[in-house]
Amino acid sequence: KAGVTQTPRYLIKTRGQQVTLSCSPISGHRSVSWYQQTPGQGLQFLFEYFSETQRNKGNFPGRFSGRQFSNSRSEMNVSTLELGDSALYLCASSTTSGVWNEQFFGPGTRLTVL
Amino acid sequence: SQKIEQNSEALNIQEGKTATLTCNYTNYSPAYLQWYRQDPGRGPVFLLLIRENEKEKRKERLKVTFDTTLKQSLFHITASQPADSATYLCALDGRGNSGYSTLTFGKGTMLLVSP
Numbered sequence: 001k002a003g004v005t006q007t008p009r010y011l012i013k014t015r016g017q018q019v020t021l022s023c024s025p026i027s028g029h030r031s032v033s034w035y036q037q038t039p040g041q042g043l044q045f046l047f048e049y050f051s052e053t054q055r056n057k058g059n060f061p062g063r064f065s066g067r068q069f070s071n072s073r074s075e076m077n078v079s080t081l082e083l084g085d086s087a088l089y090l091c092a093s094s095t096t097s098g099v100w101n102e103q104f105f106g107p108g109t110r111l112t113v114l
Numbered sequence: 115s116q117k118i119e120q121n122s123e124a125l126n127i128q129e130g131k132t133a134t135l136t137c138n139y140t141n142y143s144p145a146y147l148q149w150y151r152q153d154p155g156r157g158p159v160f161l162l163l164i165r166e167n168e169k170e171k172r173k174e175r176l177k178v179t180f181d182t183t184l185k186q187s188l189f190h191i192t193a194s195q196p197a198d199s200a201t202y203l204c205a206l207d208g209r210g211n212s213g214y215s216t217l218t219f220g221k222g223t224m225l226l227v228s229p
Contacts, residue, residue: 004157033216042221043158043203056216090157100146100165100207103217105157 001026004093004106012112018079021109025072025093031055032074033103034066037088046089049074050097078111086113116141118220120204126226127194135189135223137204142218144206147180147187152201152222161202162189194227201225 005024013019025032034046045058049068066076072093078085088108094101119138127133137147145166150158164171164180164187171178177190191198201222208218 035219043205043219045216045218048216058216092157098215100163102148102160102163103150103158105150105159107155107157 004091004104006089006091006106006109008109009107010110010112012114013081014114015081015083017081018077019081019111020075020077021089021091021111023074023076023091023093023106025074025091026104029093029095029104030072031094031097031101032068032072033092033094034074034076035090035092036060037090037108038086043090046076048097055097081113083113086111116208116218118142118204118206118218120202120220120223122221122223124224124226126228129195129227129229131194133191133194133198133225133227135202135204135225137187137189137220139185139206142185142206142208143182144208145215146207147178148205148217149176149178149187149189150203150205150219152203158203191225194225196227196229199225199227 007022031050033048035043037043048056052068063079068074090108092103092105117140148163149161152158162178175192179188201224203222205217205219207215
């Protein structure tokens with residue numbers, strides 16, 4: 001089975017722009033979660049989608065949004081980029097929603113905001 | 115406030131020794147605790163899950179303990195190898211804004227195994 005894929009792998013944007021990141025989960029996985037990873041804060045939960053519905057949201061401003069499609073692929077969008085949004089954005093998929101499930105992570109998208 | 119603490123200093127050990135990593139938490143009552151390994155530039159990889167009613171879990175050279183009284187999990191790698199060098203993250207279930215549980219990660223501890 002192919003693993004979780006994320007595109008693009010690297011992205012450079014300037015302040016004020018917006019960005020869309022894409023995640024394709026493992027085939028058959030219906031839950032997709034997004035995380036932001038920075039050296040100072042570690043891995044922080046952004047949101048989880050299950051069957052096209054947002055199940056949970058972390059403590060991030062409304063500039064961060066996401067969606068999930070019927071084929072379980074997910075996108076996250078960050079509008080009005082700030083320097084502090086520079087981070088590694090990871091998505092993870094699992095078979096179902098629930099913290100007892102093993103999370104399969106993608107390689108991440110490295111976003112740099114200048 | 116809720117906290118998950120892992121030793122921020124790297125753990126340096128010699129090949130063949132047992133590495134022990136610690137995960138302490140406060141103001142959580144997790145039903146599950148997971149451990150992940152992360153290599154530089156890559157996403158975390160799941161290693162083990164332990165439930166609150168399990169004291170210990172083993173998988174090959176890995177062993178995890180979970181003490182809900184001490185609010186602590188220990189992660190052991192026996193007969194460590196240089197290939198075990200990585201950052202190890204613990205994660206437990208925290209209550210999200212919507213009421214659904216979500217995985218909350220510690221910041222991780224870097225393990226360096228020298229030959």
